[in-house]
Amino acid sequence: MNRVYDGIMGLVVGDALGVPVEFCERDTFCVADMIGGGTHGLPAGTWSDDGSLALATLESLGRRRRIDLRDIMDNFVRWYARNEFTPYHSVFDIGNTTRKAIGLYMQGVGVESCGGRSIADNGNGSLMRILPLAFVPHTDEDVAAVSALTHAHPISTGACEEYVRIAELLLAGGGPEEAARLYDDEYDIRKKPRADVRSGGYVLDTLDAAVWCFATTSSYRECVLKAVNLGGDTDTTAAVAGGLAGIYYGSSGGRGIPQEWQAQIARGEWIAELCEADFFNGAAR
Template identity: 50%
Template sequence: MLNVFASGIFGVIVGDAAGVPYEFKERDSFQCDDMVGWGTHLLPPGTWSDDSSMTLATMESIVRRGRIDTADIMGNFDGWLSRAEFTPYDDVFDVGNATYKAICRYQQGTEPELCGGTGERDNGNGALMRILPLAFVNCSEKEIFAVCSLTHGHLISKLCCLYYVYVARNIMLGYNKVEALQFAWQKLADYCHDMPPEIQTVNGAWNWQRGEVQSSGYVIHTLQAALWCFYNTASYRECILTAVNLGDDTDTVAAVAGGLSGLYYCLNGKDESEQIPGEWIAKIARREYIVGLCNKFAALING
């Protein structure tokens, strides 16, 4: 049985790996009903992508430094992109444009928290996909914004990350799905009184019909889709398969949804069948390393 921290992190990584073979495929042009391999990137089952690499890079920095150190986290991101650290097979096969440009700015001497693009077209999902570890630590909204800004500096990206962290924390407080989503939205509205209209479309997106849900790499679409999958399914497996079968940015939508679902069913699953399938975890590349890092992270958080 995974502890709550490992359930959240493996929730991200397993979802990521399930989606990797189907990335960029058009909705309803395929059917995903299990964790498989090959596909888009021609990689074996259990291979995770940049979503998980950057999540692990963030965790490793927090464990080693004992706190949030944005310069150190950015150094880990550089190690991932430049030297294939935090990867399953010593190879970087997937990186978003905004993230790539941000790390290049860092390599050229830009201050870490100023590296993320600030234009409206810089609102990809590359910060949202890696932000879950901050839900586990005692950090402020300012710190969440700072970690987001390492690669994505626009307010829309920062608010999406903040809302996601709020939802994850509500799950860990024992709220049900409706409460976790609605209470997080109220907290976000209290924090940001002048909410951008794009962000406002997130509220209630979990009640949409499937045809209304978009699953692109735009951070708003990714968040909407992940929340919809989380809310409208009754187990981790169902959540991930639902996310992947939306098509398009399959790995990231499944990773973002999987983080919440992994947490929720660890704490609220009536039996193990609702939690992350053991046979999926068994396929994950470098799972022993991930378990070890999760255990170190949990020890740090628990004092």
Template identity: 40%
Template sequence: MNQYMKSAVYGVAAGDALGCPVQFESRTEVSRHPVTDMRGYGTFNLPEGSWTDDTSLTLAALASIKEKNGIDADDIMRRFCDWMYDGAYTPYGFSYDIGNGTRNAINAYHNGADVYHCGSTAEYNNGNGSLMRIIPVCVWCALNVPDEKEAVKLIDLVSGLTHNTERAKTACGLYGFMVNALIHEGGSLKEKLQKGMDRGVAYYKAADTAELRTYHRLFDLDAFAKTQADRIESSGYVVDAFEAAVWSLITTNSFEEALLKAVNLGDDTDTVAAIAGGLGGLYYGLDAIQQNWLESLKNKELFENLLD
């Protein structure tokens, strides 16, 4: 597996595991005992290095891409079923921390819905459950699909498996443009992310995508970097999570600092850090991820098998 995919996926897993013990804690609660390193137990009462649905679904998508050498939506969805029903792609052989939109979509697919209709288009389904797992698709597209329209179409399809709203799909598409820029463009982290955002904004404006406006704070990252923490939300809402992840990256100077900042925002800690970790892994590289964080990841053999 190429180095970009390794860096991105391990970045997601590191962020997920770092945030897992304090997931759902408020910013005030987290501030009483800030996260400074991997720790265990907490929210799910699991050992240090445990990871959740963010990483499980990322690995399921990765496994499909590796086996099929491309994007096969039905195969990805079958693997999501294997995860939810049979505990595949998990640290301990059972699934946990399953979002409602994801659960409903997998149940719908299991009961006969096709890949274009299993994910809900309802307003309530604007969570971050597809953004958190989309990076393997984004990396694969960045390396294999030079046509922007085709890449966005594939990213939309895989987002829509569980989160089929235009808002969620637009977040995944913009994230994909950022991934592409991190791989192909030069410059600092913020400069690369801005190049990706500029291309994404131009693409969605040309497509007359109404939901683009919900991401307006990310249009100018220099300005957004000046935003105070009390104006950054870190909830499970896709706009909040995307903003919080990007803000954590562009207001710090290392992978470690970015992920700790993301986690200590509180609330949906594991997912915000996972979203940031995927981008941060691509920019800083695998060697920049703390060795003890990587060594602590449970079921490490699964990562090694999928990323060899």
């Protein structure tokens, strides 16, 4: 069993499920399977910047065998400027804060100074790519530093730290109930009405929606479809939720990531190869 593959493929599949209906208003559509077309007019199984930046982070960790901030940022440049780490050699989606940070780095600004630090820089662009940190030795400060490559405000870095802690809990054998308790031990998020779950681009809304979807469902399929059908930033909500569900339910079996969805993912074999790096062996298998 490869827990890295479970989590990363869970993220990528969730991303791809949400891409066709990204920005669509809640309850104006219903996604029940992997589809193409829609918002971006792309084939079924196409993942977005969420998957690309998560995979760029994963590739650096596996190759460098450590958290190398400059190398991760170099990979982001390879994605943004050279279309690497993409499903079809084309970047079709990027957040403003991420674009600005990568642009500053390309101009020679140090990695510690590129990320947005204002209250307006709290989109979900670092949360969507932070999952690979759960599979390697790290501290909270490491997670914050990787977030801060693009999103350096404490709200964003704190959300990333919290998400990685939940992923670690699942890797250690915890489940949805424990995840909900770790997320908020004063309020049971499972009791939150759907109408109160926000699914836009604000990082805390995305984290909240993802945990809610994971904690209120009982299979990978149910979790990510619930996330997509919240509307709004569908690909990121489903990617963040899908990473958790992938770790917990796995990539096989009746409740795991459906095989037919995995088969439709662009560059699936390459993604699987990235997850096999020796550096991940001790932490996540």
